[in-house]
Amino acid sequence: MAYSREALIEAVSAQMPDKRWQHTLGVMETSVKLARHYGADPVQAETAAILHDVAKYWPVERMKEIIEQNGLSTELLQYDKQLWHAEVGAFVAQQEYGITDPDILGAIRYHTSGRKGMTLLEKVVCLADYIEPGRDFPGVDEIRRLSKVSLEEALVAGFDSTISLLLQKRRIVFPLTMLARNDLVRILEDKI
Numbered sequence: 132m133a134y135s136r137e138a139l140i141e142a143v144s145a146q147m148p149d150k151r152w153q154h155t156l157g158v159m160e161t162s163v164k165l166a167r168h169y170g171a172d173p174v175q176a177e178t179a180a181i182l183h184d185v186a187k188y189w190p191v192e193r194m195k196e197i198i199e200q201n202g203l204s205t206e207l208l209q210y211d212k213q214l215w216h217a218e219v220g221a222f223v224a225q226q227e228y229g230i231t232d233p234d235i236l237g238a239i240r241y242h243t244s245g246r247k248g249m250t251l252l253e254k255v256v257c258l259a260d261y262i263e264p265g266r267d268f269p270g271v272d273e274i275r276r277l278s279k280v281s282l283e284e285a286l287v288a289g290f291d292s293t294i295s296l297l298l299q300k301r302r303i304v305f306p307l308t309m310l311a312r313n314d315l316v317r318i319l320e321d322k323i
Contacts, residue, residue, distance in 0.1 A: 151188065184220065234320065238256040
């Protein structure tokens with residue numbers, strides 16, 4: 132059963148603390164703006180944004196179980212648990228909220244890690260998650276500035292920021308994130 136926009140908002144907002152819902156509202160607003168600016172579908176962007184963190188506050192064991200029992204990417208289990216909610220969120224969007232649009236599901240699935248060959252919608256939602264108005268981290272204002280000029284430039288800056296932070300903390304970098312970053316750099320080089 133597909134949910135109306137209002138029912139989806141009500142159901143998803145109940146799954147997270149108010150502060151995270153405020154973040155989600157910021158991602159919704161930013162996704163729609165970026166979609167309009169870059170020619171993506173604003174309705175798809177908003178729908179993916181509503182659902183992008185649906186599983187973020189679920190217990191780790193519940194996410195692990197969903198990944199293992201439903202044929203999702205078990206490779207994720209070898210990496211930071213902060214990545215799990217995106218894969219689980221896409222699954223839940225389809226199974227519990229009736230989302231069948233592969234573009235929306237991809238935007239939910241890759242909003243945290245990115246991937247090589249990101250679609251326009253995936254880029255929009257991933258970037259919106261980085262730059263929504265409530266985000267405050269070193270370099271976010273530059274990423275916001277770049278977002279007005281180039282999705283790819285802004286995403287490279289965002290991925291560089293994430294990768295740099297992970298390296299400083301001696302954390303493992305998820306391979307898809309490196310592949311996404313390198314793919315975007317190649318796209319930018321090809322434009323020169």
